[in-house]
Amino acid sequence: MRVGEPPGRIVVAALSKTFAGGIRAVDNLSFTVEPGSVTGFLGPNGAGKTTTLRMILGLVRPTSGTATVGGRRYVALPNPLRHVGACLEASSFYPGRTARNHLRVYCAHAGLPGKRAAEVLELVGLSAAGRRRVKGFSLGMRQRLALATAMLGDPPVLIMDEPTNGLDPEGIRWLRGFLRELAGQGRTILVSSHLLAEVQQTVDRVVILSAGRCVRQGSMAELAGGRGPTTLVRTPQVDALMAVLTSRGVGLTRVDATAVRIDGLPVPDIGHAAFEAGCEIHEMRADQADLERVFFELTSQPPSQPHVGPTYGQPPYQPPYQPPYQGPGQGGPW
Amino acid sequence: MSGLIRAEFRKVLTTKLWWGMLLGSMALAALGVIGQIASNGTSGNDTPGLDTTQTQQSVFSSAGAAGIFIMIVGIIGITTEYRHFTSRPTFLIEPRRGRVIVAKLLVFAVVGIVYSLVCVAEAIAIAVPWLSLKNVSVGWESKQIIAVLALTALGVAIYALVGVGIGVLIHNQIAAVIGSLAYFLVIENLISIIPGVKVIHKFLPGATANAITDLGHYNHDLLRWWQGAILLIAWGLFFAVLGWVLTVRSDVP
Numbered sequence: 001m002r003v004g005e006p007p008g009r010i011v012v013a014a015l016s017k018t019f020a021g022g023i024r025a026v027d028n029l030s031f032t033v034e035p036g037s038v039t040g041f042l043g044p045n046g047a048g049k050t051t052t053l054r055m056i057l058g059l060v061r062p063t064s065g066t067a068t069v070g071g072r073r074y075v076a077l078p079n080p081l082r083h084v085g086a087c088l089e090a091s092s093f094y095p096g097r098t099a100r101n102h103l104r105v106y107c108a109h110a111g112l113p114g115k116r117a118a119e120v121l122e123l124v125g126l127s128a129a130g131r132r133r134v135k136g137f138s139l140g141m142r143q144r145l146a147l148a149t150a151m152l153g154d155p156p157v158l159i160m161d162e163p164t165n166g167l168d169p170e171g172i173r174w175l176r177g178f179l180r181e182l183a184g185q186g187r188t189i190l191v192s193s194h195l196l197a198e199v200q201q202t203v204d205r206v207v208i209l210s211a212g213r214c215v216r217q218g219s220m221a222e223l224a225g226g227r228g229p230t231t232l233v234r235t236p237q238v239d240a241l242m243a244v245l246t247s248r249g250v251g252l253t254r255v256d257a258t259a260v261r262i263d264g265l266p267v268p269d270i271g272h273a274a275f276e277a278g279c280e281i282h283e284m285r286a287d288q289a290d291l292e293r294v295f296f297e298l299t300s301q302p303p304s305q306p307h308v309g310p311t312y313g314q315p316p317y318q319p320p321y322q323p324p325y326q327g328p329g330q331g332g333p334w
Numbered sequence: 335m336s337g338l339i340r341a342e343f344r345k346v347l348t349t350k351l352w353w354g355m356l357l358g359s360m361a362l363a364a365l366g367v368i369g370q371i372a373s374n375g376t377s378g379n380d381t382p383g384l385d386t387t388q389t390q391q392s393v394f395s396s397a398g399a400a401g402i403f404i405m406i407v408g409i410i411g412i413t414t415e416y417r418h419f420t421s422r423p424t425f426l427i428e429p430r431r432g433r434v435i436v437a438k439l440l441v442f443a444v445v446g447i448v449y450s451l452v453c454v455a456e457a458i459a460i461a462v463p464w465l466s467l468k469n470v471s472v473g474w475e476s477k478q479i480i481a482v483l484a485l486t487a488l489g490v491a492i493y494a495l496v497g498v499g500i501g502v503l504i505h506n507q508i509a510a511v512i513g514s515l516a517y518f519l520v521i522e523n524l525i526s527i528i529p530g531v532k533v534i535h536k537f538l539p540g541a542t543a544n545a546i547t548d549l550g551h552y553n554h555d556l557l558r559w560w561q562g563a564i565l566l567i568a569w570g571l572f573f574a575v576l577g578w579v580l581t582v583r584s585d586v587p
Contacts, residue, residue: 054586057426059422059426059585059586061584061585080429081426086422089419091418091419092419094420096349097348097349098348104344105341106341106427108341108343108344109428110337
């Protein structure tokens with residue numbers, strides 16, 4: 001973002017959408033996306049992610065609530081291409097038109113010089129394919145072309161719906177680097193995914209959606225820290241260790257016949273408990289890469305009900321976060 | 335708005351559709367000219383001779399065959415956006431969707447004028463040498479022929495508006511193309527022969543289009559040329575406005 005431009009903050013306030021037939025796709029959703037960060041917009045298929053993004057972009061009309069970019073509704077933005085870049089599903093191309101001509105159409109539309117088409121093709125690594133018709137493109141190339149289209153106006157805000165779909169591992173790695181670079185330039189990036197693992201290394205913050213509602217928003221560190229440290233312990237005497245910890249009210253989950261996952265208890269305390277119980281320890285390590293489980297638990301149940309999962313002895317999630325757990329490799333600026 | 339219009343022109347010119355349909359228009363126009371000149375005076379054909387203004391007007395207005403083609407081009411120009419979901423980037427760049435529709439109406443009218451001028455030139459290129467071979471002089475001096483050529487171009491341009499209007503109303507490309515062809519080539523002709531309802535025929539789109547080139551009002555089942563022109567424009571705008579109200583404002587798929 002260039003100096004002096006208004007902040008590209010996205011504000012979604014009490015947004016709801018009920019489709020014909022009474023399906024409530026988005027239900028009183030509120031969240032904020034700040035400039036200079038990559039925000040992951042997460043949730044399982046059908047959680048309402050795409051509908052929300054389309055409401056932000058003015059393609060779908062909200063039933064109630066508002067969504068603004070830089071303080072304005074999308075439809076009120078002058079020359080929106082220069083303000084917000086959007087990548088929806090990578091299928092919005094006329095198959096018989098070349099990539100370059102596809103871009104040149106929108107250059108003309110937004111009053112940009114035609115050479116901008118070549119620049120964005122270069123930016124996404126599609127220069128060699130610019131004069132080919134889009135119908136011969138792989139899904140990964142279409143994703144790149146969609147990204148090129150979004151970048152035409154050099155926008156301070158980028159909104160992407162499942163951009164990793166169809167990308168190979170190399171493409172996903174490239175996209176990560178690309179998004180980090182853009183966020184480093186101070187742009188606002190909102191990227192949806194149904195897989196936390198896919199965006200885990202890219203995003204600073206997450207907004208997690210389930211059944212049209214926001215079940216969690218915060219930094220990655222907060223997402224992990226909401227549960228406190230988690231430790232995986234492997235021991236032949238699992239039952240004895242679980243008995244002693246359960247009697248102290250510690251939350252735990254049996255992983256298999258010789259392993260248990262323990263929530264919220266510092267490692268020295270676990271070691272002490274194991275020593276007292278006479279358990280032989282084969283492995284004990286911080287299980288900090290377990291965000292996928294947090295994500296799954298958050299999104300696999302109605303958010304209004306108390307937690308009832310495949311674990312026992314574990315307290316339900318309490319909204320006031322515990323102090324963020326700053327494990328290595330998580331949180332902090334990337 | 336000027337950027338929008340340039341973008342719409344680029345959309346037309348960066349696909350193969352426009353010249354494929356132009357070739358189709360030219361083929362049909364040529365067929366009309368050749369058919370009328372060749373069949374004139376043969377047994378069973380009671381149209382007035384080639385030296386009459388009425389027949390010469392009819393020969394030259396064969397260029398109006400481009401109308402049905404530009405209508406299809408107009409329909410496809412809108413429906414292809416919905417079919418290939420380019421409606422998303424289009425409406426993302428211009429969230430005021432009505433302006434997109436207006437730009438398309440203007441651009442396809444211009445494309446229609448280009449089509450009609452090409453077909454008019456073609457009709458002249460075929461008919462004038464052929465008639466002079468038959469020692470028939472073309473009545474340029476009456477200005478009637480010139481007027482008919484101009485009105486033919488006008489009629490074709492208005493057909494483009496009708497096409498865009500139909501596309502705005504019916505987003506399904508196949509349904510819109512097949513439906514409008516069936517209407518103009520079959521259904522309206524049926525209406526014109528059914529007793530009781532045939533009184534409304536002259537107000538229908540196909541009949542109003544035919545009226546535009548009937549400068550001498552030789553066919554009394556049609557409106558006057560200017561009435562036809564106004565009514566056909568109204569039909570195109572009616573479809574577009576109806577489509578706007580019913581579908582364009584709603585959520586983009």
